[in-house]
Amino acid sequence: MTLTQDGPRSGAAGAPEKRGMNLTLRIWRQQGPTVKGKMVTYKVTDISPDMSFLEMLDVLNEQLILQGDDPVAFDHDCREGICGMCGVMINGMAHGPQQTTTCQLHMRSFKDGDTIDVEPWRASAFPVVKDLAVDRRAFDRIIQAGGYISVPTGTAPEAHATPVPKKDADNAFDAATCIGCGACVAACPNASSMLFTAAKVTHLGLLPQGQPERDDRVVNMVAQQDREGFGGCTNIGECSAACPKGISMETISRLNHDLLGALRAGARPKS
Amino acid sequence: MVTVTDSTQRRTPKAAKTTSVFKKAVMAISGIILVLYLIAHMIGNLKAFAGADEFNHYSEWLRTIGNPALPGATTLWLIRIILLVAVVAHIWAAVSLWRQARSARPERYVTKKAVAQSYASRTMRWGGVIILAFIIFHLLDLTLGAVNAEGSDGEPFDRMLASFQNPVVTLFYAISVILVGMHLRHGIWSATQTLGQSNRRREVTVNYAATAIATILTVGFLLTPFSILFGLID
Numbered sequence: 001m002t003l004t005q006d007g008p009r010s011g012a013a014g015a016p017e018k019r020g021m022n023l024t025l026r027i028w029r030q031q032g033p034t035v036k037g038k039m040v041t042y043k044v045t046d047i048s049p050d051m052s053f054l055e056m057l058d059v060l061n062e063q064l065i066l067q068g069d070d071p072v073a074f075d076h077d078c079r080e081g082i083c084g085m086c087g088v089m090i091n092g093m094a095h096g097p098q099q100t101t102t103c104q105l106h107m108r109s110f111k112d113g114d115t116i117d118v119e120p121w122r123a124s125a126f127p128v129v130k131d132l133a134v135d136r137r138a139f140d141r142i143i144q145a146g147g148y149i150s151v152p153t154g155t156a157p158e159a160h161a162t163p164v165p166k167k168d169a170d171n172a173f174d175a176a177t178c179i180g181c182g183a184c185v186a187a188c189p190n191a192s193s194m195l196f197t198a199a200k201v202t203h204l205g206l207l208p209q210g211q212p213e214r215d216d217r218v219v220n221m222v223a224q225q226d227r228e229g230f231g232g233c234t235n236i237g238e239c240s241a242a243c244p245k246g247i248s249m250e251t252i253s254r255l256n257h258d259l260l261g262a263l264r265a266g267a268r269p270k271s
Numbered sequence: 272m273v274t275v276t277d278s279t280q281r282r283t284p285k286a287a288k289t290t291s292v293f294k295k296a297v298m299a300i301s302g303i304i305l306v307l308y309l310i311a312h313m314i315g316n317l318k319a320f321a322g323a324d325e326f327n328h329y330s331e332w333l334r335t336i337g338n339p340a341l342p343g344a345t346t347l348w349l350i351r352i353i354l355l356v357a358v359v360a361h362i363w364a365a366v367s368l369w370r371q372a373r374s375a376r377p378e379r380y381v382t383k384k385a386v387a388q389s390y391a392s393r394t395m396r397w398g399g400v401i402i403l404a405f406i407i408f409h410l411l412d413l414t415l416g417a418v419n420a421e422g423s424d425g426e427p428f429d430r431m432l433a434s435f436q437n438p439v440v441t442l443f444y445a446i447s448v449i450l451v452g453m454h455l456r457h458g459i460w461s462a463t464q465t466l467g468q469s470n471r472r473r474e475v476t477v478n479y480a481a482t483a484i485a486t487i488l489t490v491g492f493l494l495t496p497f498s499i500l501f502g503l504i505d
Contacts, residue, residue: 028381039381092384117382124377189388190372192291222290231375232291232368234395235461241387249464250471257467259292269290 020046021112025060027072028119030128033135037128039117049108053096054079054086056107057118074132079103081244084179087186088132089119094183094242101181101244121186125193125228138228139180139196145224145270146217147200149209168206175202177245184239184247190231195239197221198251205258215262222259223269291371292465298364299462301357306455306484308354313491319504320495323428330427362403369396391457398450405447412440435499444496452489456481 022045030037044060051059054076061071077085081104090096096105110116120128125138164172176199184195201218204210210217233252240249318329336346385393408418412434416423420433435441459481463469469477498504 026381089380089382092380092382093386119380119382122376122378122380124375187386189385189393190368191375192372222292226291226371229375231372232295233465234295234368234372234392235457235464236389236392237387238385248471250469250474253464253467253469255467256292256295256465259290260296260467263293 020048021107021110021114023047023056023110023113024115026115026117027132029072029131030120032130033127037131039119047107049106051107052079052103053090053105053107054103072132073130075134076103082179084181087121087181087183089117089121089186091117094121094187095181095244099242099244099246101179104244121182123182123185123191123230125191125230126182126185134182136180136182138225138230139182139193141228142193142197142221142224143200146213146220147204149204149213151209162208164207171250172203172206175199175206175247175251178203178243178247179245181244183242183244185230187238187242188231188233189236189238190234192233192239193225193228193230194233194252194255195243195247195249197225198255199247201255201258202251205254214258215265215267218255218258219262219267219269222255291368294364294367295465297360298368299465301361301364302458302462304353304357305361306459306488308350308357309451309455309488309492313488316495317491319428319431320498323426326428326431327426358406362399365396365399389457391453392461394450394453395457398454402447402450402454405443405450408443409447431495432499432505435496438500441496441500445493448489448492451492452485455485455488459484 022043025042025044026039027042028037029040042060042064044056044063047056047059054074057072057074064071074088075085077083079086081101084101086102087095088102090102090105095102097109098105118132120126120132121134121136126134126136129135178196178199180196182193182196185191185193188194201221204217205214235249235252237249240247315329315333318326334344334347411417412419413427413430416425416430419425419430420437421430425433435444460469460478463473463477463481495504
């Protein structure tokens with residue numbers, strides 16, 4: 001790798017040249033959904049600690065393209081930590097060693113000479129499209145099963161018309177920060193999507209607008225997540241620890257409470 | 272136009288009720304029944320410290336609860352049936368969720384680090400299998416006397432002595448009881464979550480309570496066999 005990745009400060013005249021990191025990457029390469037994949041080793045040199053993990057992968061891909069090799073496919077979009085596209089397993093941890101998204105993980109979290117394993121999310125509900133990119137549409141279908149409110153769109157209603165207690169608003173907002181990245185599924189030993197679904201159920205279920213469909217929402221969303229082939233929750237807590245938005249386990253308890261109540265009240269999932 | 276719920280579509284087949292969360296609820300409720308039984312069982316065991324007569328008398332009482340209104344060992348059999356149903360339900364839910372989890376991740380990670388999971392939560396499944404094996408041995412040994420030196424005719428107290436004076440039996444018992452303790456440490460917390468009774472404020476209390484109950488039961492169950500092994504009870 002000959003590209004220099006000097007940060008703005010090290011470019012100053014007379015400043016001693018700061019050498020970047022040399023890293024060994026072991027990356028999951030898989031040509032397509034039905035092809036068997038394997039870990040392939042690559043070397044990258046002179047990586048600036050100020051780069052994001054995705055920028056480091058960009059450097060690798062430029063190198064691969066120059067060599068005439070197939071670049072590593074990985075998902076990314078906003079690179080600001082809010083879109084939820086860039087999830088990969090880094091050294092066995094969802095989004096790597098920091099509790100953030102992969103795009104907001106910086107290379108300063110690693111040491112010169114490190115070997116870094118990069119794998120896609122692994123769940124039968126998230127099939128690999130290519131290399132590190134997985135198909136997360138299962139989450140969209142869970143949302144379609146009930147993660148919405150049926151209200152007329154149009155002029156914004158008068159804000160004071162429906163008062164919301166501060167505590168509920170705070171909890172709903174905390175849950176609403178979920179970006180649907182799938183780290184919870186990736187980190188869960190059961191590949192369960194419970195934290196994702198629970199965040200959506202909490203977000204809508206705590207607000208007045210979410211009440212009319214509350215029972216059907218929880219029943220249908222849970223039925224859909226089972227149908228998608230996600231595992232069941234055993235309350236281990238890996239999901240919450242991996243969540244870049246720190247969604248709490250409390251949301252799962254709330255989902256269970258709502259679901260058992262809805263089943264008792266006679267709500268049944270649409271088939 | 273507001274579309275809310277169409278109530279005509281509410282009736283669906285029974286199978287739909289068997290969501291993963293329903294299975295978890297079955298697991299939680301059967302688990303609670305078993306924990307309540309364990310508390311009673313531990314108190315019964317501690318009667319060994321009151322001497323052979325007291326212990327045998329307690330055992331006799333268990334077989335005559337409700338007499339003469341209820342004939343023979345009716346109450347005892349009711350308890351046994353409830354326990355059997357609870358154990359079967361617990362295992363059904365566990366196996367079914369285990370299989371679901373396995374098919375949810377057919378390809379394993381090359382590298383996977385645990386960030387939050389406890390040793391207790393990691394050993395729930397294999398621990399559960401070992402506990403089941405222990406329960407079978409335990410019933411053959413002390414309830415049926417089939418593998419006990421005193422045989423099925425001996426007094427309960429003598430059977431207990433014969434069992435725990437053997438270091439191998441005591442060791443197996445101790446390992447199993449410690450596994451039960453860990454199972455409860457995670458199980459009590461998990462049941463609280465599953466039944467929707469936990470929240471951020473209660474989480475700390477629930478976890479302390481789970482540790483406390485698990486510790487009390489483990490120590491309570493270990494006191495009797497080790498006292499017998501070291502000759503404090505004879």
